[in-house]
Amino acid sequence: MDFSYLSAIVFFPVVGAILVAFIPRLSNGLIKRIAAVFTFIPFALSIFLFVVFDKSAGAAGVIQFEEKLLWIPAINAHYHLGVDGLSLPLVLLTAFLGFLVVLISWNIDLRPREYFAWLLLLETSILGVFSSLDLLLFFLFWEIEVVPMYFLISIWGTGRREYSAIKYVVFTLLGSAMMLAGILSLYFTTGSLDMLAIAGTGLAPFKVVVPVVAIFFLLLAGFAIKLPVFPLHTWLPDAHTDAPTAVSVMLAGALLKMGGYGMIRLCVTMFPDIAHQYSPLLVALAVVGVLYGAAVTLRQTDLKRLIAYSSISHMGYVLLGIFALSEVSLTGAALQMFSHGIITGLLFAMAGLVMHNTHERNLAKLGGLARQMPIVAVVFSIAGLASLGLPTTSGFAAEFLVYVGSYSSPVFDGIRVCTLLAVFGVVITAGYILWMLMRVFYGQVREQFDGVADASALDRVYMFALVIVIMLVGIYPAILTNIIKIGVLPIARLLGG
Amino acid sequence: MHLELLAPELSLCFFALVVVLLDLVVQRKGLLAAVSIVGVVVSAGFVVAMWGGGAQAIFNNMLAVDSFALFFKLLFLGIAALVILASQDYVAKFARFQGEYYALVLLSTLGMMLMAATAELISMYLALELASISLYILVSFLKDTKSSEASLKYLLLGAVASAVLLYGMALVFGVTGETRLGEIARTIATLSPAGILDSPALILGIVLLVAGFGFKIAAVPFHMWVPDVYEGAPTPITAYLSVGSKAAGFAIILRVFYSAFGAPNWLSVDWGLIFAVLSAISMTLGNVVAIPQTNIKRLLGYSSIAQAGYLMVGLATVGLSPTADAVGRSAVLFFLVSYALTNLGAFIAIIAVTNKLNSDLIDDFSGMGKRAPLLALALTLCLVSLIGMPPAAGFMAKFYIFSTAVQHNLLWLVVIAVINSVISAYYYLRIVKVMWLGQPISEEKVPSSGALKLALSLSCLGVLVLGIVPSFVMNFAQLAARLFVF
Numbered sequence: 001m002d003f004s005y006l007s008a009i010v011f012f013p014v015v016g017a018i019l020v021a022f023i024p025r026l027s028n029g030l031i032k033r034i035a036a037v038f039t040f041i042p043f044a045l046s047i048f049l050f051v052v053f054d055k056s057a058g059a060a061g062v063i064q065f066e067e068k069l070l071w072i073p074a075i076n077a078h079y080h081l082g083v084d085g086l087s088l089p090l091v092l093l094t095a096f097l098g099f100l101v102v103l104i105s106w107n108i109d110l111r112p113r114e115y116f117a118w119l120l121l122l123e124t125s126i127l128g129v130f131s132s133l134d135l136l137l138f139f140l141f142w143e144i145e146v147v148p149m150y151f152l153i154s155i156w157g158t159g160r161r162e163y164s165a166i167k168y169v170v171f172t173l174l175g176s177a178m179m180l181a182g183i184l185s186l187y188f189t190t191g192s193l194d195m196l197a198i199a200g201t202g203l204a205p206f207k208v209v210v211p212v213v214a215i216f217f218l219l220l221a222g223f224a225i226k227l228p229v230f231p232l233h234t235w236l237p238d239a240h241t242d243a244p245t246a247v248s249v250m251l252a253g254a255l256l257k258m259g260g261y262g263m264i265r266l267c268v269t270m271f272p273d274i275a276h277q278y279s280p281l282l283v284a285l286a287v288v289g290v291l292y293g294a295a296v297t298l299r300q301t302d303l304k305r306l307i308a309y310s311s312i313s314h315m316g317y318v319l320l321g322i323f324a325l326s327e328v329s330l331t332g333a334a335l336q337m338f339s340h341g342i343i344t345g346l347l348f349a350m351a352g353l354v355m356h357n358t359h360e361r362n363l364a365k366l367g368g369l370a371r372q373m374p375i376v377a378v379v380f381s382i383a384g385l386a387s388l389g390l391p392t393t394s395g396f397a398a399e400f401l402v403y404v405g406s407y408s409s410p411v412f413d414g415i416r417v418c419t420l421l422a423v424f425g426v427v428i429t430a431g432y433i434l435w436m437l438m439r440v441f442y443g444q445v446r447e448q449f450d451g452v453a454d455a456s457a458l459d460r461v462y463m464f465a466l467v468i469v470i471m472l473v474g475i476y477p478a479i480l481t482n483i484i485k486i487g488v489l490p491i492a493r494l495l496g497g
Numbered sequence: 498m499h500l501e502l503l504a505p506e507l508s509l510c511f512f513a514l515v516v517v518l519l520d521l522v523v524q525r526k527g528l529l530a531a532v533s534i535v536g537v538v539v540s541a542g543f544v545v546a547m548w549g550g551g552a553q554a555i556f557n558n559m560l561a562v563d564s565f566a567l568f569f570k571l572l573f574l575g576i577a578a579l580v581i582l583a584s585q586d587y588v589a590k591f592a593r594f595q596g597e598y599y600a601l602v603l604l605s606t607l608g609m610m611l612m613a614a615t616a617e618l619i620s621m622y623l624a625l626e627l628a629s630i631s632l633y634i635l636v637s638f639l640k641d642t643k644s645s646e647a648s649l650k651y652l653l654l655g656a657v658a659s660a661v662l663l664y665g666m667a668l669v670f671g672v673t674g675e676t677r678l679g680e681i682a683r684t685i686a687t688l689s690p691a692g693i694l695d696s697p698a699l700i701l702g703i704v705l706l707v708a709g710f711g712f713k714i715a716a717v718p719f720h721m722w723v724p725d726v727y728e729g730a731p732t733p734i735t736a737y738l739s740v741g742s743k744a745a746g747f748a749i750i751l752r753v754f755y756s757a758f759g760a761p762n763w764l765s766v767d768w769g770l771i772f773a774v775l776s777a778i779s780m781t782l783g784n785v786v787a788i789p790q791t792n793i794k795r796l797l798g799y800s801s802i803a804q805a806g807y808l809m810v811g812l813a814t815v816g817l818s819p820t821a822d823a824v825g826r827s828a829v830l831f832f833l834v835s836y837a838l839t840n841l842g843a844f845i846a847i848i849a850v851t852n853k854l855n856s857d858l859i860d861d862f863s864g865m866g867k868r869a870p871l872l873a874l875a876l877t878l879c880l881v882s883l884i885g886m887p888p889a890a891g892f893m894a895k896f897y898i899f900s901t902a903v904q905h906n907l908l909w910l911v912v913i914a915v916i917n918s919v920i921s922a923y924y925y926l927r928i929v930k931v932m933w934l935g936q937p938i939s940e941e942k943v944p945s946s947g948a949l950k951l952a953l954s955l956s957c958l959g960v961l962v963l964g965i966v967p968s969f970v971m972n973f974a975q976l977a978a979r980l981f982v983f
Contacts, residue, residue, distance in 0.1 A: 072893075074827070074971040075900060114866075136896065140887040147881060150926065154934055162934065166926070173922050177915035180896075184903040184911060210908055 005049055006065050006081040009042040009095060010127045017120035020113055028112050032102065035116040039099040039123060046088075046095040053088055055482050060085075061490030063133065063196065071137070077193050080134040085487025086334055089480055090130045090261055093341045094254040096469070098123035100462040101246040104349055107356075108156065108244070115156055118148035119246065126254045130261060135183050135193040139176070142222075142258065146172050149239075149247070149255075156244040164238035171225050171235040179222030185210040186219075186270070199269045199494075216274045219266050227259030229282075229319055230289035233312045240308035245352025248304065252311050253345035257337045260318045264330065264491065268322060272494045275325060280412050282323040287418050289316030294428035298435075303354065303361045306436055307347045310387065313425055314340045320422055321402040324415060327485075327492035329405025334484045336402055339386075339394035339473060346383040346466040350376055353459060354440065357452050363436065368445035373454040377441040379463045384433040386470050389426055394473035399426065401481075499555045502562045504543040505570055506610055512536025513603035520596020526589070530948070533581050533599040537606075541574040554616060558677045561616040561752075568830060568977035569613030569748045576741045576837055577606040582952035583845045584733040586852050586945075591638070598638060602737065605631035609745040616756065618666045618676040621749065625662075625713070628745060629655050632738060636730040647729025654722045655712065662709025668702030669757075678756040686760060693764070700767075703758060707771055710753075713746030714805045717779040727798030732851060735794055736844030739801045740837040747808060747833060751826060755815060769816020772809045773910050780806025780917040788924045792857045793847055796924060800883060801840065803921060808832055810910055811898045818905045825905070826978035828898040831971055835882070835890035835963045842956035843879035846872050849945040849953065859928055864937025872943060873932045875957045880925040882960050885918045890963035897971070 016038025020031050053064060063082035071079040083091055101119065108115050121144070128141030146169055154165035183193075189206050190198050203212050225232045240248050268275045293313030300306035314336070321333025353376055354369065355361045370377040386393035389400075407419040455463060473480055500507070513536070516529055523529070544567050552563035560566075581602060588595050608628025615621040633655065637648030670676055673684040685693070693699050711719040727735045759765050783803030790796035811829035818825060847857075849872055854861050865873040882889030895918065899911045945953075963970055 071966075072968045072971060074824075074968060074975060075897060139896075140892070143887045143892065146886065150929075151933065154930065162930065166923075166930075169922065169926065170919065173919045174916075177919050180899070180915055181903075181908070181912055184896075184900050185908065187900055188903045209906065210903075 004067050005045055006067060006083065006091075006131050009045050009049075009091065010081065010124055010131060012038050012042045012045075013098060013120040013127070014124040017117040017124070020120065021117040026113065028109065031112050031116055032106060035102045035120060036099070038120060039095070039102050042123075042127065043095040043099040046092045049083070050088060050092050050483075053083075053483060055486060057486075060486050064088075066133075071134070075136070075187075075193070076191070077136040078134045079137060080194065081131045081137075082133050083131055085483045085485060086264060087130045087261065087487070088483060089334065089338045090254075090257055091127060093257070093338050094123065094126045094130060097250060097253045097341065097345055098127075100345070100349075100465065101249050103458055103462045104249060104352070105244070105246040106458055108246075110156060114151070118151050119250075122148040122152070122250060126250075126258065129258050133195050135187065135195060138195070139180060139183055142179070143176055145255065145258075146176075149251070152247045153239060153243045156247070157242040158244075159242045160238070161242040164235075164242040167235050168239040171232070175222040175225035175232075178218045182215050182218030182222070185215045189215070195265065202272075203270065212271065213274055216267060216271045216278075220263065223259040223262040223267065225259070227256060227263070227315050227319060228312065229285055230292055230312070230316070233289070233293075236312060237305055237308045240311070240348075241302060241305045245348060245356070248308075248348040248352070249345045252308075252348055253341040256311065256315060257341060260315070260322065260333065260337050263319075263322050264334070268325070268330075269491050269494065275323065276411065276495065279323040279325055280414065283320055283406075283412075283415060283418050286316045286319035286323065287421050289313065289319060290422045290425035291428070294425045294432065298428060298432045300432075301363050303351045303363060303366070303436070303440070304348070306363070306432065307344065307351055310347075310429070310432065311340070311344055313429065314344070314387070316425070317399055317402050317422065320406055320419070323411075324402075324406030324409040324419075325411045325495050326405050326409035327488055329402055329409055330488045330491060331481055331484050332398055332401030332403075332405045334488065335394075335473075335477065335480055336398035338480060339398040339470075342466050342469050342473075343383055343386045343393075343395055346379070346463070346470070347387060349462065349466070350380040350383060353455060354380075357454075358449055363439045366440045366446075367443045368441070369449060369452070370441040371445045372449050372452045375455045375460065375463075379455075379467060380441070381437055382467055382470070384437050386474070388429045388433045392471065392474045394470050394477070397474055397477035397481075401477075499553075502547070502553070502555050503560075505540040505547075505574075506607055508543060509536055509540040509603055509607050509610070512539070513600045513607065516603065517596050517600045526595045527585070529596050529599050530581055530585050530588070533603055534578060536603060537574050537578045537581065541571060541578075544570045544574065558679060559617045559620050560611070560614045562614065564977045564979075565748075565752070566614040568973065569744065570610045572744055572834060572837060573606050573609045573613070573741060576737065576744070576841065577602060579841050579845070579952045579956060580733050580737045580741075582948045583736065583841075583848050584731075585948045587731060587733050587848060594638070598635070601631045601635050605635070605737075606741070609741055609748075612745045613748040613752070615749075616678045616752065618670065618678075621753070622659075622663060622666065625745075625749070626659065628742065629659070632734070632742065635734045635737075636726055638731050638734065639729075643729040644731070645729075647726045651722050651726045658709050658712035658719065661705050661712075665702045665705025665709055668698045668705065672696070672699040672702065678753060681757040682760065685758070685764070690761065690763065703768055704771070706753065707768065707775075710746055710750050711775065714743050714750070714808070715802050716775050716805050716809060717782045717802060720779070720783075720802045723802055724795045724798045727801075728792055728794045728857070732794065732844060732848045732857075735797075736841055736848075739797065739844070740840050743801065743805060744833045744837060747812075747829060750812060751815065751829065754812075755826070765816050767816075769813045772816055773813035773907065776806045776809035776813055777910060777913050778806075779803065779809065780914060784917050784920045784924075787921070790924070791859055793859050793862070793928065794857050796859065796928075797840070797843065797847075800921065800925070803917065804836055804840075804883070806917070807895060807898065807914055808836070810902050810907065810914055813907060813910060814898075814902045814905050817907065823975060823978040825901045827971070827974040828901045830974035830978055831967070832894040832898050834970055834974070835894040835960070838956045838959040838963065839879050839882040839889070839891055842953060842960055843876060843883065845949060845953045845956060846876035846879065849949050850876075850943055852945070853941075853943045859931055860935075861938065862928065862931050863935030864932070865943070866933040867937050868939075868941065869943035869945075872945065872953070875953050876932065877929050878957055878960060880929055882964065884922045884925050886922075888961065888964045890960045890967070893964055893967045
């Protein structure tokens with residue numbers, strides 16, 4: 001491979017960030033155009049990678065578009081990028097959302113220079129996490145994300161934004177502190193920072209000084225806070241609620257997936273035995289997360305907070321799929337990550353649009369908007385139906401795979417009961433989604449919202465782009481599952497499935 | 498005689514005297530800073546020319562000229578250059594004694610360079626006093642109440658620390674009959690473990706040495722002077738104290754403990770554990786007490802205590818595995834370089850801001866993101882580096898030092914250290930928050946001179962380079978850590 005596609009994808013946004021931040025005397029319009037260009041290029045490149053990616057069965061477990069350079073010889077760290085079937089969809093998702101959030105932020109006029117610089121840096125960080133194959137590089141990208149998020153929430157947010165931002169930072173740093181201890185222990189035990197090498201040999205051949213279970217849980221702690229897993233989720237509703245719309249989209253759409261991805265890539269792949277041993281505990285947490293998240297969502301009166309809590313419930317499915325540890329369930333979890341990314345991204349974008357245009361976020365005070373903003377009403381409904389898993393949307397395909405995979409998984413005896421309990425979450429989801437749509441768009445038309453604008457032409461671009469992807473994946477999920485399967489197969493083999 | 502091996506020190510001494518004399522005749526005081534910079538560069542040139550010349554000791558093994566000493570000499574000269582650049586605006590406010598100011602900075606640097614090179618207890622004491630006494634005077638340079646109080650406090654506590662140190666040296670000399678580190682090690686090797694344990698003099702001597710040096714590196718419980726002195730001293734001198742003095746302390750500790758007390762194994766494990774405990778206490782206390790601070794210099798004072806704690810993780814590693822490879826020592830060296838750049842960068846940004854504001858209160862930094870965006874960005878980068886987050890140098894330094902610690906069964910200490918990093922994020926980010934989220938108290942821009950801008954960009958560039966492509970400096974540190982005369 002002559003051209004370093006992945007490096008280009010990862011670093012284009014940060015180049016854009018530097019340009020936006022340091023070129024003197026840029027007009028607001030130009031800043032936005034630069035941001036759009038420097039996020040569109042990685043998006044286009046990632047589509048290209050998606051198309052030329054080798055999807056044949058022989059490619060199972062093979063890392064493609066690999067780049068490897070010696071980075072820091074003293075600690076045997078490499079600049080090592082590459083994607084497989086697991087990470088490519090997430091790279092594509094991040095690049096896609098990264099471009100759309102620039103469009104979503106088009107009417108930001110408060111300190112736009114800083115805003116877009118942070119937003120672009122955030123995208124580089126997430127893309128880096130999904131394409132790094134070296135633990136140090138992975139951790140480096142993982143940490144970079146904190147600072148942009150802090151600024152984005154605390155400057156451009158709403159409500160108790162400073163409290164939410166610092167809460168986000170403290171949770172994230174606590175998680176990554178434990179993760180760092182885990183990575184250091186892993187590095188010491190194996191003498192390597194190469195994720196593939198460690199996954200290939202496992203930890204069995206090495207002299208164990210730090211108990212392997214401890215390493216597993218140290219790593220898991222970092223990912224569990226990010227996903228988030230009940231009871232570590234309390235930062236999420238605050239951060240989502242108070243973040244600006246585009247950041248909520250990025251946070252729910254791409255950032256949370258770093259947790260799920262890390263669990264599969266590090267915890268499950270490197271410690272299959274321990275994952276197996278503790279899967280009852282984690283599956284139980286997943287079921288609690290699904291049901292608790294859904295139940296709490298039902299009670300929300302704030303539009304954004306409602307969608308935020310629904311994420312906790314939906315990320316429960318990801319956790320369930322991962323620790324049911326079968327090929328089908330893992331595929332489902334990976335697909336659910338992608339699907340939740342676009343669906344919740346769309347939900348947040350629509351909620352942001354409603355809030356922006358009506359200046360109202362309290363469900364009790366909204367109503368009847370279907371008359372005033374028909375396009376938003378239709379698209380919001382599509383996103384809502386996708387979220388509750390209606391067939392022909394990506395939500396259905398993903399959740400179905402998770403249920404089938406975990407129900408049929410031999411991982412432990414009680415998994416069928418757990419799966420059945422989790423399926424009940426769908427019923428609650430249907431309840432809160434439909435109830436929310438009813439309260440926002442139907443019922444009595446309120447006069448104070450007369451003359452409220454519907455989606456603008458630019459809004460329609462990203463709305464329809466997301467709707468198309470949701471339907472495409474829903475109707476023909478194989479477009480993604482064929483690729484995910486290639487990534488999941490070697491992991492399933494490790495698990496003996 | 499090998500006077501050519503002393504060329505860096507001699508030339509620096511020469512330039513210090515030139516600066517004092519020049520002060521008497523020239524009217525344009527800006528020239529003094531320029532001459533001082535020239536002195537630093539000439540001295541650094543000699544050091545670079547001597548690099549790779551092989552390790553040797555001169556004056557009957559009194560001074561070592563090895564890559565370890567050369568590494569530190571370069572570090573001190575670099576620090577001195579940045580401090581002099583950052584001092585220009587500040588010193589211009591003094592009507593008199595500008596020549597003395599620069600000369601004392603150079604002499605103190607000379608003392609630190611000798612500290613890194615000495616391999617013998619008496620010359621070590623002299624070098625340490627040369628560095629310290631110059632600093633006592635520099636701290637008092639503002640001549641106001643706070644500055645005088647700080648200087649007096651520093652002087653008195655420093656004198657006590659020196660006395661403790663001398664006592665420790667005397668005890669070590671009493672047991673071994675030697676002042677040269679290599680000979681001390683050889684004598685200890687002939688003693689039986691029971692012999693050492695029966696007479697507690699050697700152990701007591703080591704403990705007193707730890708206390709004496711602990712004062713220099715500002716480790717808890719020898720840190721009492723730090724907040725007041727940091728607050729009262731002229732800000733460039735605070736910057737100098739926080740990195741130069743600390744690095745010199747670590748250089749001397751590494752040299753003494755590794756060369757003289759590195760064997761037998763149980764002895765080095767003993768002092769390794771002392772440092773491990775001091776490390777845990779220092780970072781916890783430093784970070785917790787930093788949280789309520791309202792004065793930015795005091796806050797950075799406590800932060801420097803915490804940073805000394807992280808550095809002592811490296812000392813503990815060296816103690817627990819004296820015979821292992823040089824990685825533990827090189828991690829300390831790398832951390833010192835990255836800490837020096839980071840802390841200097843932070844202080845230079847603070848100097849630029851306080852020159853305008855005449856206030857060290859964190860609240861007065863409010864809205865700096867609007868008034869001086871580049872300064873605020875530079876300070877933000879340095880604070881992020883102090884937290885230990887990528888892509889700044891602090892991250893690599895912490896990763897390196899913690900990874901060697903985990904390798905030598907110090908996971909418990911590393912866990913304490915990473916949790917401390919999280920605590921520290923709270924107060925560092927508070928400054929960031931004030932700068933970017935607070936409302937500016939006035940719309941006036943904050944100008945900064947060319948020298949300050951140069952110093953600030955050099956240190957920020959260093960912070961970024963060390964954070965992203967650290968391998969060059971890491972290799973350098975590994976070479977320096979491997980080659981010891983003894």
